[in-house]
Amino acid sequence: MENNIYKKIEITGTSSKSSDDAIENALKRASKSVQNLRWFEVIETRGAISGSSVEQWQVTIKVGFTMMD
Secondary structure (H helix, E strand, O other): OOOOOEEEEEEEEEEOOOHHHHHHHHHHHHHHHOOOEEEEEEEEEEEEEEOOEEEEEEEEEEEEEEOOO
């Protein structure tokens, strides 16, 4: 078993569809500039309201990735 070293970053994804979609959007974008993504944890969920309905979801996550040698 390898002794990996991990680093965590915090990012916020948005979506007008759902909180799950906001997470997917954040991970998709992070994967374009960060390699070896391994896991995420939801830190905060919030949203914008228009009238009486949700206009946009915002989800802040911490993303862990394996550091390269």
